[in-house]
Amino acid sequence: MEKDMERRQLIMVPGPTNVPDRVMRAMLKPMINHRGPEFKELYVRVLENTRYVFQTKSDVALLTASGTGGVECAISNIVQGANKIVVPICGFFGERLRDNIVAMGGMTVDVPVEWGKAVNVYMIEDIVKKEKDVKAVALVYNETSTGTKINDLRAIGEFCNEHDLLFVVDAISVLGGDDLPVDDWHVDICVAGSQKCLMTPPGLALLSISDKAWSVIEKSTNTFYFNLKSYRKYEKEGQTPYTPAIPLYYALDEALKMIREEGLENAINRHKICAKAVYKAIEGLGLAPFAEEKFRSNTVIAIRYPPSINDSTFRELLRKKYNVVIAGGQGKLKGSIFRIGSMGMITQAEILQVISAVGMAMSDLGHELKLNNGLSAAREVFKEAE
Amino acid sequence: MEKDMERRQLIMVPGPTNVPDRVMRAMLKPMINHRGPEFKELYVRVLENTRYVFQTKSDVALLTASGTGGVECAISNIVQGANKIVVPICGFFGERLRDNIVAMGGMTVDVPVEWGKAVNVYMIEDIVKKEKDVKAVALVYNETSTGTKINDLRAIGEFCNEHDLLFVVDAISVLGGDDLPVDDWHVDICVAGSQKCLMTPPGLALLSISDKAWSVIEKSTNTFYFNLKSYRKYEKEGQTPYTPAIPLYYALDEALKMIREEGLENAINRHKICAKAVYKAIEGLGLAPFAEEKFRSNTVIAIRYPPSINDSTFRELLRKKYNVVIAGGQGKLKGSIFRIGSMGMITQAEILQVISAVGMAMSDLGHELKLNNGLSAAREVFKEAE
Numbered sequence: 202m203e204k205d206m207e208r209r210q211l212i213m214v215p216g217p218t219n220v221p222d223r224v225m226r227a228m229l230k231p232m233i234n235h236r237g238p239e240f241k242e243l244y245v246r247v248l249e250n251t252r253y254v255f256q257t258k259s260d261v262a263l264l265t266a267s268g269t270g271g272v273e274c275a276i277s278n279i280v281q282g283a284n285k286i287v288v289p290i291c292g293f294f295g296e297r298l299r300d301n302i303v304a305m306g307g308m309t310v311d312v313p314v315e316w317g318k319a320v321n322v323y324m325i326e327d328i329v330k331k332e333k334d335v336k337a338v339a340l341v342y343n344e345t346s347t348g349t350k351i352n353d354l355r356a357i358g359e360f361c362n363e364h365d366l367l368f369v370v371d372a373i374s375v376l377g378g379d380d381l382p383v384d385d386w387h388v389d390i391c392v393a394g395s396q397k398c399l400m401t402p403p404g405l406a407l408l409s410i411s412d413k414a415w416s417v418i419e420k421s422t423n424t425f426y427f428n429l430k431s432y433r434k435y436e437k438e439g440q441t442p443y444t445p446a447i448p449l450y451y452a453l454d455e456a457l458k459m460i461r462e463e464g465l466e467n468a469i470n471r472h473k474i475c476a477k478a479v480y481k482a483i484e485g486l487g488l489a490p491f492a493e494e495k496f497r498s499n500t501v502i503a504i505r506y507p508p509s510i511n512d513s514t515f516r517e518l519l520r521k522k523y524n525v526v527i528a529g530g531q532g533k534l535k536g537s538i539f540r541i542g543s544m545g546m547i548t549q550a551e552i553l554q555v556i557s558a559v560g561m562a563m564s565d566l567g568h569e570l571k572l573n574n575g576l577s578a579a580r581e582v583f584k585e586a587e
Numbered sequence: 588m589e590k591d592m593e594r595r596q597l598i599m600v601p602g603p604t605n606v607p608d609r610v611m612r613a614m615l616k617p618m619i620n621h622r623g624p625e626f627k628e629l630y631v632r633v634l635e636n637t638r639y640v641f642q643t644k645s646d647v648a649l650l651t652a653s654g655t656g657g658v659e660c661a662i663s664n665i666v667q668g669a670n671k672i673v674v675p676i677c678g679f680f681g682e683r684l685r686d687n688i689v690a691m692g693g694m695t696v697d698v699p700v701e702w703g704k705a706v707n708v709y710m711i712e713d714i715v716k717k718e719k720d721v722k723a724v725a726l727v728y729n730e731t732s733t734g735t736k737i738n739d740l741r742a743i744g745e746f747c748n749e750h751d752l753l754f755v756v757d758a759i760s761v762l763g764g765d766d767l768p769v770d771d772w773h774v775d776i777c778v779a780g781s782q783k784c785l786m787t788p789p790g791l792a793l794l795s796i797s798d799k800a801w802s803v804i805e806k807s808t809n810t811f812y813f814n815l816k817s818y819r820k821y822e823k824e825g826q827t828p829y830t831p832a833i834p835l836y837y838a839l840d841e842a843l844k845m846i847r848e849e850g851l852e853n854a855i856n857r858h859k860i861c862a863k864a865v866y867k868a869i870e871g872l873g874l875a876p877f878a879e880e881k882f883r884s885n886t887v888i889a890i891r892y893p894p895s896i897n898d899s900t901f902r903e904l905l906r907k908k909y910n911v912v913i914a915g916g917q918g919k920l921k922g923s924i925f926r927i928g929s930m931g932m933i934t935q936a937e938i939l940q941v942i943s944a945v946g947m948a949m950s951d952l953g954h955e956l957k958l959n960n961g962l963s964a965a966r967e968v969f970k971e972a973e
Binding site for chain 1: 602603606611615617619620622623656687692782788790809811829830832833838
């Protein structure tokens with residue numbers, strides 16, 4: 202088993218994702234004092250490049266925490282001043298966001314959405330008109346559990362801006378892999394994770410914070426580890442309030458440099474092409490995506506199992522025989538779908554490998570798929586994009 | 588500057604500390620799915636070895652967060668059921684603990700202690716008798732800002748046990764470097780950090796949790812990212828509730844293996860010998876420790892500056908010319924003391940290097956010290972211990 206762990210798998214789950222060697226090696230840079238000049242130099246550069254991926258001129262923050270910690274940070278910093286929060290729930294992570302708000306003492310107005318679909322701006326408008334005293338809208342842009350995304354995000358941001366509502370977006374599984382210019386789209390607090398489209402190991406959460414958000418945050422008193430005011434205060438000295446996970450900062454620094462080299466627009470476009478190739482291939486194989494077409498995510502592809510395939514048998518075969526790791530369903534979708542994370546360090550090579558493996562493993566289990574159709578459909582997408 | 592960063596410094600701050608190459612390299616193990624069998628195997632082993640360093644048969648938890656996140660976890664999970672908490676304040680981190688409790692909605696009874704000294708069991712007894720409805724005692728065992736430790740910890744634990752008070756100990760800067768058998772000493776929740784005596788990069792917090800603590804935690808509703816009930820639930824599947832910082836888990840795994848190889852008792856003894864050598868050397872040099880003798884920490888040594896030495900000039904010289912990084916004072920001690928972290932990967936070699944560098948840098952600045960006396964005093968301690 203120890204030996205197995207040394208074998209490098211193709212990790213196509215919706216995070217953590219495959220990390221480039223250059224990024225992995227960056228973690229080996231020497232340990233430094235987080236209160237010294239070496240850290241300051243690193244920190245200033247990482248923050249600047251974090252602004253670049255959020256496409257913002259506003260403040261950003263980096264937390265030593267996983268994505269959910271980032272969401273908790275966003276919520277706990279605004280919940281006193283912006284209570285009564287509208288939360289569309291399109292899947293497991295929408296539920297998690299709602300539960301996080303409730304645990305932080307917030308009041309939520311849930312907007313349930315059929316899994317496989319996404320909320321739109323009209324549904325938000327309706328609920329805001331009906332309810333009194335709504336202060337904020339918080340949602341998951343890209344719902345990892347169902348492979349859907351909110352294609353109305355820009356319109357929802359504009360609506361929030363016009364109605365003076367704070368707009369909080371969990372973009373953990375999508376920032377860097379799909380369009381999300383937070384300033385242009387009026388996102389007040391946006392949360393991302395290091396281990397998704399940003400090609401970095403897990404352990405850091407990234408946040409963008411608008412001036413409008415600050416006016417609410419300034420009044421908050423019930424946060425400590427995630428207190429954004431402390432982050433802002435220490436940032437003036439080039440420091441974090443609490444000891445940062447230094448190797449992960451080095452890794453993120455390197456990954457963000459790579460994204461700058463490629464160009465954010467190119468990186469996003471690469472994600473879109475890869476996703477398109479997977480969707481085409483899935484249909485070519487004779488399988489069906491879970492999400493309704495117009496809501497399909499560009500970073501997490503959820504696919505319905507044929508009735509004859511058992512989830513854990515299939516994924517174990519995929520892992521052991523084909524060295525490819527994908528995810529099963531979460532919550533009520535467990536057993537009925539599988540999910541491919543198409544994030545970060547993905548190109549034609551990885552996509553063709555995962556499609557081949559999926560096709561072959563299903564054949565091994567007696568469910569014959571049109572493998573050639575699948576591969577050539579994907580190939581077509583990549584050729585068009587060349 | 589970039590080039591400077593590649594030069595490996597001797598990091599003698601009170602965390603982060605020097606990390607063994609073996610531990611650094613462990614971070615390069617392949618990325619894995621945190622919901623798969625490879626992670627489960629890693630997680631089970633790390634938890635088992637975490638129990639070993641806490642000397643506990645009870646539950647432990649590992650959080651993707653720095654030490655302060657671990658403290659917040661301990662507090663936020665008990666504050667509803669164990670409100671009115673006695674908090675001795677012996678320095679900056681005692682203040683931070685108090686502020687964290689207040690931010691989480693707790694009521695504190697402060698026990699101010701002169702900086703440089705530590706609280707004792709009689710002070711705790713007095714305040715518990717005077718106050719009504721005290722439910723818990725929370726304290727910092729090893730106060731990093733003043734280089735003191737609470738030498739009465741065992742007695743305080745026994746007192747808490749007899750009076751049915753929950754006993755919460757922030758041992759971030761000391762676990763693995765001084766005595767702390769949490770079961771024997773009746774510590775209900777103990778918090779440690781990866782980046783101190785445990786020779787791992789920063790980014791993970793470790794907690795031990797007694798059955799008595801669980802009875803209070805079970806009633807808590809106001810935590811989410813740090814919700815220990817979620818940790819316990821997911822642990823049954825060999826998983827964490829939120830994506831763990833995988834490279835740091837690999838690193839901690841390797842570091843804990845090293846501690847098992849050395850033996851915890853030997854590791855603690857090594858810390859004690861190194862600390863004794865530093866204190867003897869400091870006196871030999873003609874300098875004075877900040878902490879009163881009986882409260883001196885075995886992991887953080889705080890030393891008073893001679894009046895002629897400027898803190899930032901001295902530490903910059905030490906860093907640039909002698910390649911040794913130490914810490915200045917915090918809060919009201921800024922400028923009047925410097926601090927040597929004597930934690931983790933420390934042996935005679937590192938101790939003699941830091942003492943030489945301190946002596947030489949002070950001489951460079953015109954404050955002649957008895958360098959030979961200092962070195963031979965340290966040498967004597969190591970020889971005795973051989």
